[in-house]
Amino acid sequence: MVRRFKRAVKYRRGSRTHGWGRVGQHRKSGGSGGKGMVGFHKHKWSLVMKYGESGTGWPFYGKHGFKQPPTITVEWRPINVGTLAEVVRELKSEGKIREEGGKYVVNLLELGYNKLLGGGSIDVPVIVYTPVASRTAVEKIQRAGGEVRLVAIHR
Template sequence: MVVRKEKKTRKLRGHRTMGWGTKGQHRDRGTEGGRQIGMHKHKWSWVVKYGKDWYGKHGFVNPTTKKISAISLRALDQLLESGKIKIEEKDNKKIIDLTKYGYEKLLGSGNISLPITVVVNYCSEKAKEKLNKIGGEVILTPNT
C-alpha cells in the first residue's frame, strides 16, 4: 500500500463534505455486522455453508454446577512413570500434592504401583482403600 505524502484533509479543502458523502458525514459507523439481519433471506447461502447451528436453541448451562477436576489412580500412575508429576520426600515419606497440579479429587479406577502419600481436597472411598492396601495414605486438605 502506498503511503500518503500529504494528509487527505489538505487535498479536500474547499469540498464541503470532505469525501464522506452528503448524508452522514462520517458520523455513523455503518453496517459492522453487529445486528445479524437477513440470515434467513439474502445471507442464507452463508448460513447453509458455515452456520449450521445458527437457528434453534443450543442447550443450557446451569450456573450452580460446580466442576471438579479429578484424576484416577491409573492416570496418576502414568504421570508418575512419565515424570510429569514429581514425588517430594519428607520424613522418609513419598508425598504428592495434587492441588499444586490443579487436581481436586482422586478417583479409585485403576491401580498404583508405589506406596505414596497423596494430598488432595476430595477422595473416593475406593481410592483410599487401594492406597492403604499398598502402604500409602490420603491426606485431605480443607476446601477453600
C-alpha cells in the same frame, strides 16, 4: 435427472389454495390455534392432559430445575489412581512432587486436580493431599502403603 412427478406449484397454478382447502388454512397461525405455547390453558388443554405429566402439566407449565450460582459451584478436575501411578516418577524428575521416607508426596491442587478417583491400580506408596477422594481410591492407596490426607479448598 428425469423428474417423474409434477411440481405442485406447476400443476396447481390457478387453483387459489393449492390443495390446502379454504383460503387461509395454510397461512400464518390462525388454523393451528395460535403460535407456540398459546392456548394451553384454554383450547389446547387436551394436549396438556395427553402429553403433560399428571398434576403438574410438565413440560408445558412451571419452573423447571434450579440453576446454582457459579460462585458456589465447583468444577471437578478428577484424576484416577492408575494415572497418578503412571506419572508419579515423571513428576518427581520434574520436581513437581517430593519424596519423604520412601513415599512420594503429591499435592493434587498444585498439579491442577481436585478429586481423586479409584480407577486403575497403584503399587507405588504415595501420600496424596486432595480435597475429595473416593472410597476405592483411598483403599487402593492404603493397600500400596500410602495414605490420603484431605485438605480444604480455599475460595
